Amino acid sequence: MEEQTTFWYEFKKGFILENPLMVLMVGLCSSLAISNRLENGIFMGISATFVLVFSNVIIAAIRKWIPDQIRIPIFIVVIASFVTIVDLALKAYFPPVYDRLGVWIPLIVVNCIILARAEGYAYKNNVKNALADGLGMGAGYTCVLLIMGFIRELLGTGKIVLFDKTLFNIAPPYNPPAIFILFPGAFLTFACLMALLNRYKMRKAE
């Protein structure tokens, strides 16, 4: 029972309390750049979660044998191997998605979330907690990506297209402002989401 609660706690922590994007503000670059479509958000979220979970688990498993002075290069090699797996898999099975995500896939290596979790969490905790932490952080990241992707695609193009199927279409009189799928829209959407969260927190504090 005790074990169960810590697992849940670690998972929930990454998802809500320490959400990497909204609260810790790490890994912003990729989330803003690729969240112009819901579909990109799904692929990027899954890729980053995969890398996060596996690198967390491996690092937690070998943490006793890592010499302290060279831990950062070791973390980077572990992370880079999993990123290479994602890179080649996406290139082989989903070429159009790979084209759209482009340089962002190799950049998962330097995504601050992953290195920060390796250094700050997995290096000091056991495999099970590291797994929960990876899953929670990955889910929190993916969730924000999906929200941003949904808002931006809906407002910017007036419809949601997922795997070549239109799920949702706003009636014709709505004239979609393209700014939302372009670059400034990402900053605006993210700023508003953060302001909403701040407001909610302030309400709660009162």
Next chain:
Amino acid sequence: MNEAYRYFLIFLGALLIYNILLIRFIALCPLIGVSTQVETSIGMAMSVLFVMTMATTASWVAWNYILEPLGVGEFLYIPVFILIIASLVQFTEMFIKKVSPPLYRAMGIYLPLITTNCAVLAAATEAVKPGFLKLNVAYHFSLPEALIYTIGVALGFGLVLIVFACIRERLETSPVPHAFKGAPIAFIIAACLSLAFMGFANLLGL
């Protein structure tokens, strides 16, 4: 198209039209994290210019003389490039510490941060490995071209970082709605700047 004009286009494209911070969203963490004072921004910009130029040169040599001839580039480029960057940063830090202590004091604290700065890896990957560059120019992946591209990217980074820091210093004393204090207003400003940079789109047919 003559040679000098082509180089000019590559430089301008990297500097303004595909500005790494505002149009490509790469390296947003230092933009939000470091750019609170003009002085620190200048230090950061200089260190990035220095490391980025060296990283691209080293990656170019590794790609053209080791990875490509051996036919292993496709699946080893991520770990190789990131290790080159990490060790270069470490080496630069030791070298500067030994040779010029004042410069080390000015640049020192930013150097370790640069390893996880996505801009360095992004610039190296795009300039060296075919398939990632977005510029609409005939690009032959030669060393001078890669260097000009990288310097353009680094100067574009510095330019935006310093402009942004100037605005943020002003912001300290201006009345901001309560929920938007801190990071959200910084993102709104980034949105406005990004909007301004979009004016450069399609300049000179790039």
